[in-house]
Amino acid sequence: RTQVEHLRKYDRVGVRFEESLKGLNTLKIFDADREESKRLAKDSEGFRKATMALLGGQLKSLIGSDVVIYTTVILATVFTALLTSGQTTGWLLSVAVAVTGVRLFIPSRQLVYLTHEATVGLKHGKAIAKARELREQQHQDAPHTRMDADTRKNAGIPEDEGLRVEHLDFSYPNGHHALHDLNFDFPQRGHLAIVGSSGSGKSTVAQLLSGRTGGYSGSMSFDGTELRDWDALRFIENVTMVRGSDHLFKGTVRSNLDPTNLGISDETLIQALERLDLMDLVNARGGLDSTVLAGGSNFSGGQRQRLAIARALVRPSRIYIFDEASSAIDREHDRVVSALMDDLARHSLVITVTHRLASIINARNIIVLDHGEIVDSGDFAALLSHQGMFAQQWEEQDSVESDVDGGTRPHSFTPEAQEAIA
Template structure:
């Protein structure tokens, strides 16, 4: 049960496996020396031929042999540790390098939960496989042969019987392997499925609570966990049953050898010391193979884990370009661009657009029209497009992913904020940023006063910024992007799901950036794209219209209709707010009148105080959401 590809992949761990085998073999030889001296001591005692010097010499050799075996065990453990450490380091590096090679598009091939389990539990399975199983496999072949040559000098017949009984254990292992192969395939399929399901439900817990579906989700998890428990019990049952059979063979074979030796001793064919050596060493023929059998399930788990890892490492990769994008001003052009997530579902159809350097271009359209897909193609997330996407006249695929990510920054509506501090999150955008640069970035997004009031750059943040508001989280993401200071910025619905005040602040920053950077703005709200140099209206994966805001309104096409619809909805919403505010004011006045609080000048004083509070909030530079 050896996979040569795995051995070749982990060449660095090979020397430690050889060391484990050597130390085990030397320990066996030390045990033979100990047994030989004890057997001769007992024979001399039986013949009444003992001497003080002989006893002292034998005890000295025994103690020296025990000390030598202890040293070999320590060295074996040390080599096992180094082999395991190398395996974890090499495999996790390979998985990480593969993730980098796949780039942002890795989720098209494998889910995040499987990668986490693969790099965690999967690598741990192979740690034991290399740390114990492989060395035991080779030693279990070497030990019986060594003992055969030693004991054949005493009795060839008995040594041959013991040697022939040894292969019965691997035969049992092979039979169990046939049954276990399918069982372990199901085990790992259920195991990875359970992890994926758990992660998905954990991430969507808020949504499940909102729709009161958390109980149903918990019941689903219980069913999946019960299925995993059952198959785990089957695996353990298989392991215990195979262990019992191997015990019967091991100790039965040793008993056969001992009986043969006693029979020859009774006939005078071998000496007392000879039969004692066979009795004391017979079990050593079988114990290494028996121990290998106990590692059998570890070996099988390691094989199945390696199958998953190799399947991931063998995922096809889009060829990464070698060219470096060095220009500080970048123009983008697309010709007959087509893209499909699935063969039957085409997202983009012959898209033609031009984004000049240092221009402000917007993509608009209904949901599903392909706006975010274009952003994903530019950032290297969506591979396998057809047509042409050029940066400064050269095809996008000619450039390395690192070069593209260095020159383009994308800010979405769900940019992730990591657990840690504000400083640590900002340094992701520019690791060498000074404190002044970070504060300036926060000031530009009107977040500096809030951060300083909460402890400054060392302000703690929870996972995904759950201890700050949505608007503050988005502005912090924008500050991080500003520190990245790239020639191209892509804003993919960066102002969605936040308050109007934060949206206005972000749009101000975008317009300021547009003076010196290439800006691609994707927005569902057309009021944000009015000042664009060019607006591309997407419909059904095609560019339906293109031009400035005024030009598109005059055409009276799709853009004009969508803009007017949104304007009417906003006006309707504003009227409702005014009507609601009027009703609240009337109710407030009536309450004042009923309670006798309405006195001359009272309302004016209240309005003055309200105005003072608003001025105070504005001077603070931050409104709490």
């Protein structure tokens, strides 16, 4: 049993490493990669030490038992030979004692293995109990990331100084020129959408704004400070990014919503799930401690994306970036996500990068990219009236989705949007 448990521990370390590797980008977004690395290093080192202790102890015990067993058999044989030295059958008795000793005592070596494994198993049990206690003591409060009005005023930051992009250019190391002279401004709060066909550069803008990619030319600033001057911690404290491919880890709903073990309250976790219409699903599976398989394989694609969005909601941020975060979400829940974006935009800057135009109808400003250039911008109604690339894409998508939905549009449009569509 101890050997099996030992191998299972090794298997868990390997599986955890593989899963962490697959979800490395997600771990980095939530600043959980360093903590996960420490946990993996601790587990791996613990396994190495346990293995060496197990093998070393078995070897010592085996050598010791062999010495005792063979010495005892030899002494018994010699003693028998001395006692029967004057008898004609003395040598037969000596052989009989030797054979009997080997047959009876050599199998006791297995008992040494079993005894040692039981001892190691008890040690492992105590170590696991201690580790669980330490983990419960490591909960910390989530970092406070917002600056109050007085702090902003003392720092000389204008209240309306938001996102400013000037003459932004970016090329990848392979020479691909992804962005060409982008210029736009947006306030600290509100919903900004970036749309365009595949390869237009919209995800590149998201990567630059989140700090995941650097090396741009031109200027990108928020709160009057250049983004290239931000360190990693500042991005982590102020920017939350959600992508459609974000990873769910093997564990529970709770551990996925709070990957850094900050001890976020159940009330906060439940509120995030309710905002994504997930609470009924989670309750049906056993609540916050219900099982999540590796990669979230026991959830549908849309459910995985909504869980990833819920994870973003539990950490207050000044900037939320959603990069194709709802690409697999069904039409019914797409309305829920759209309403959530509008609600978040009341207090934060929400940037939605998407190809699904129905999800950004109420965005305050929409930037249309084509081959790395801004070809149009404005709100939804204005872009439709321009009869450009955006209007063409909308007509194509709306025709397909209206057919699927039986001629109905399941979104709540603003009066301006309704008038533009009509």
